[in-house]
Amino acid sequence: MKRSIRILAAATVALSAGTSAVWAQTAEDVVAKAKDEGVVVIYGTNSIPQVKAHFEAFKKAYPKIEIEYTEISSSPLYTRVSSEIAAGGQTADVAISASSELMMKTAKDGNALAYDSPALAKVPAYNGYQKMVFELETEPMCNLFNTKALKESDLPKTRADFTRMLSDPASPLKGKVTMYDIELSGVGFSALFRDSKRDPEFWSFAEAIGKARTTFLSGGYAMAEKVGSGEMSIAYNIPCQVLSALQGNSNIGFFFFKDYVLMTGQYALITKNAAHPNAAKVFVDWLMSREGQQLYGQMPGVYPVMPGVKNLDTTGLQAKGVSTEGPVLDEGLLQVLDPVIRPGFIKQWKDAVAKGRAESRP
Amino acid sequence: MIARQTTIWAAILVVILPLGMILYQSVLSAPFFSPEAELTLGAFSFVLTDPEFWAALRRSLVVAVGMVAIAVPLGAIFGFLFARTDMPGRHMLEPFMLIPMLLPSVVLGFGYTVSVGPAGFMSKWAEGMLGFTPWNIYTTTALILIAGFAVTPYVYLYVATALRGLGADIEESARVSGAGLMRIARDVSLPMIKPTLIYCAVFIFFLGIELFGLVLMIGSTSGYDVLTVYLFKLTNRMGVPSYHMMAAVVLLMVAMTLPLVYWQRRMLQSSDLYVAMRGKAARNKPLPLGQWRWVACAAVVAWIFVAAFVPLSGILLRSVVTHWGPGVDLVQAFDLSSLRQTFTEPAVRRAITNSVLIGVVGGLGAVVVYAALAIAAHRHSDPAVAALDYVMLMPRAIPGLVIGLAFLWVFLFIPFLKPLRPTLISVWIAFMVVYMAYGIRLVSGTLMQVSPELAEAARTCGSSAGRTLTDITLPLIRNGLLTSWLLIFLMFEREYATGVYLLTRGTETIGAMIVSLAESGDVGLLAALSLVNVALVGIGLGLALRLGVKING
Numbered sequence: 053m054k055r056s057i058r059i060l061a062a063a064t065v066a067l068s069a070g071t072s073a074v075w076a077q078t079a080e081d082v083v084a085k086a087k088d089e090g091v092v093v094i095y096g097t098n099s100i101p102q103v104k105a106h107f108e109a110f111k112k113a114y115p116k117i118e119i120e121y122t123e124i125s126s127s128p129l130y131t132r133v134s135s136e137i138a139a140g141g142q143t144a145d146v147a148i149s150a151s152s153e154l155m156m157k158t159a160k161d162g163n164a165l166a167y168d169s170p171a172l173a174k175v176p177a178y179n180g181y182q183k184m185v186f187e188l189e190t191e192p193m194c195n196l197f198n199t200k201a202l203k204e205s206d207l208p209k210t211r212a213d214f215t216r217m218l219s220d221p222a223s224p225l226k227g228k229v230t231m232y233d234i235e236l237s238g239v240g241f242s243a244l245f246r247d248s249k250r251d252p253e254f255w256s257f258a259e260a261i262g263k264a265r266t267t268f269l270s271g272g273y274a275m276a277e278k279v280g281s282g283e284m285s286i287a288y289n290i291p292c293q294v295l296s297a298l299q300g301n302s303n304i305g306f307f308f309f310k311d312y313v314l315m316t317g318q319y320a321l322i323t324k325n326a327a328h329p330n331a332a333k334v335f336v337d338w339l340m341s342r343e344g345q346q347l348y349g350q351m352p353g354v355y356p357v358m359p360g361v362k363n364l365d366t367t368g369l370q371a372k373g374v375s376t377e378g379p380v381l382d383e384g385l386l387q388v389l390d391p392v393i394r395p396g397f398i399k400q401w402k403d404a405v406a407k408g409r410a411e412s413r414p
Numbered sequence: 415m416i417a418r419q420t421t422i423w424a425a426i427l428v429v430i431l432p433l434g435m436i437l438y439q440s441v442l443s444a445p446f447f448s449p450e451a452e453l454t455l456g457a458f459s460f461v462l463t464d465p466e467f468w469a470a471l472r473r474s475l476v477v478a479v480g481m482v483a484i485a486v487p488l489g490a491i492f493g494f495l496f497a498r499t500d501m502p503g504r505h506m507l508e509p510f511m512l513i514p515m516l517l518p519s520v521v522l523g524f525g526y527t528v529s530v531g532p533a534g535f536m537s538k539w540a541e542g543m544l545g546f547t548p549w550n551i552y553t554t555t556a557l558i559l560i561a562g563f564a565v566t567p568y569v570y571l572y573v574a575t576a577l578r579g580l581g582a583d584i585e586e587s588a589r590v591s592g593a594g595l596m597r598i599a600r601d602v603s604l605p606m607i608k609p610t611l612i613y614c615a616v617f618i619f620f621l622g623i624e625l626f627g628l629v630l631m632i633g634s635t636s637g638y639d640v641l642t643v644y645l646f647k648l649t650n651r652m653g654v655p656s657y658h659m660m661a662a663v664v665l666l667m668v669a670m671t672l673p674l675v676y677w678q679r680r681m682l683q684s685s686d687l688y689v690a691m692r693g694k695a696a697r698n699k700p701l702p703l704g705q706w707r708w709v710a711c712a713a714v715v716a717w718i719f720v721a722a723f724v725p726l727s728g729i730l731l732r733s734v735v736t737h738w739g740p741g742v743d744l745v746q747a748f749d750l751s752s753l754r755q756t757f758t759e760p761a762v763r764r765a766i767t768n769s770v771l772i773g774v775v776g777g778l779g780a781v782v783v784y785a786a787l788a789i790a791a792h793r794h795s796d797p798a799v800a801a802l803d804y805v806m807l808m809p810r811a812i813p814g815l816v817i818g819l820a821f822l823w824v825f826l827f828i829p830f831l832k833p834l835r836p837t838l839i840s841v842w843i844a845f846m847v848v849y850m851a852y853g854i855r856l857v858s859g860t861l862m863q864v865s866p867e868l869a870e871a872a873r874t875c876g877s878s879a880g881r882t883l884t885d886i887t888l889p890l891i892r893n894g895l896l897t898s899w900l901l902i903f904l905m906f907e908r909e910y911a912t913g914v915y916l917l918t919r920g921t922e923t924i925g926a927m928i929v930s931l932a933e934s935g936d937v938g939l940l941a942a943l944s945l946v947n948v949a950l951v952g953i954g955l956g957l958a959l960r961l962g963v964k965i966n967g
Contacts, residue, residue: 138447139826235647281739301737
């Protein structure tokens, strides 16, 4: 009896080793050193409830590695990591942020560690900026609507529809639409900038936003709150991750435009001179492992980056055959940090909105 | 003498360090730690020629002056009513006067939107009864009113403390001579505390210049960009934070303190005018309000309703429902998971412990520092004292996030301070500096009423300066110090933005967590955490009051 259990146990070990061999596997010596380091220090933009499931599972997989997590939003995160490295002081081992451009900038500044993660071999070509910034999950940019104010059939189908509805002087959406203040939110800026490249009628849309006397806010959750309460009817262009905080809220629905869906995501990097580089590697690899990816797949509105990982497909995009691949992390994405392009775009946007606003009465 | 000067100069140094970092950064072209940084005045010339800066400055001035115009008279009247009259219910109502101070301004703004915003539950009640909502909180007037009400408790506290310290004999003589209540308040009581009122006006003005969270919640909805909002927009204009721009705007804000402190010092040149606690004991008898008793009480209750109950009820509601708004069945949306989370989540529990530690122990430490400085500066007018007067208000004019960042740099780049950074001491020092003007004023308000003749008498009898301090001055201001400790505890418990950059595992505070949640998280949890913080502060307040600490010295 004892013997058979042992055989069974051995078989299980062999089996699990067999499956994980298909998946990214951190080199053994790295794992051993990581266990000696005993801790991985993380700065991340996600709130603790959002990262909890991952941390608990990681601790089960690597009981010898403790996690120290500090929540901090993307711009202060960049500032802290770069200041701390410049001072030669203690900083995070791993940074996780929703701002792809600030993560890439950190890498460009020379503050990230290049790591030839075994996971890179497993992922589509778009992942991994110079082997320094790794995409962990992707999220579509969705639009939220108040289900008591608008019926599904009232919703605009395309961006052109939306522009038309916003421009109508008698529009019920007047004063009822909210979107990111691109001067305060990096995520909001990037999404809108990418819109301007994709949408041929973008500048009419900008004027229509002004005509509808849109309210600009700094955070996705603040917008969701206003849509939920009915103060606003539509929130435009929010990373779908907010859906996880909206479970059980029957007041809020989400929708996409048919013309295209923008994708964004969460990104990780290991810092240069990380105090616990091996633990950092183990952690990042684990986030991109089957287990880490499956947990992302369980989050509403979030998609794993690894192909073939089961996920909830909360948004139904995959069922409709829409790709949920993230944006390519390349120099093109870094345009949003260009010292001429960025302020120029902000000005053009504000002027167009102001022009639309001037044409409409409250 | 040397000890006195050293204490003051040491404090000035601690304040100057982060300010110096900001000054240095403002004249560079890139982050000061970047090899590309070059000396330039570019940031200043950009800001000073930017029409948006001037527009933001104008709006900030409107808001700050508006807040002074609301908070100073209102706080002075409340202080007089509580400290000097027989207004009914004054003992019971007193703790409620502090509630608006206990809420971070972003939470306060959020609370107002839930209760009286366009979809707020009170707005909907009003609409149900009247057919329309008689208010709109997204207006400049509403913003100024809400902000003015929120800072009224500061004035109330300073004024009530000052009045309680005065002997009632002068007012008594006025009454015997036939002066009415209004006349006594206008011609006797309030002029006696002129230094306090002037100080309040300056202090509130800077709270107005520094106002951010509330504007973000209420003002920016109507596109009302004040200086702080402009500051953050400018910092983010390039996507990568432009610290030199940020530093330049902040320095311009700091520069505004100079003329005001100069004016304040000129107005208060002879503090001897305001001595009331002399060698002779005076009896304090409340002035009878007569038929005005209930009117006064109703006015106070109305203010408490608008400034405390309205926002707090919004936060309370939001912390126990998943969603809200017209047409939502709140019973169905009822959900305690957010509140539960605040008690089960280890990081939140650590934050609660840290906040209590910072509030109680850190508060005590800060009071010791403030008392040392107040005593060192008291009735002296040498260059050190003048410098301290100017310098201590400066951090108050700087948004919490920026001064927090400056402190991060101080702890990162000044070698011997490095070990302090991952400890709570770094957070404590930052808080201590930010509240220095507030705290020193609390202590010196008490000190100012102790007549020099008491100390002089001791010195004449041959006592040393130290002995005079321990045997005469400190016992006389003991109650004032206990009160200061309580009020500093309240502030440290509530402080939020300053801690954001110093936040690491082990130094989390509730306030910093609230800021993070406001930006990246679950609104229900934000409301729940704010509520827990208010409850925590309430417990501290209740405990202190039971132990005999008086809210007003």
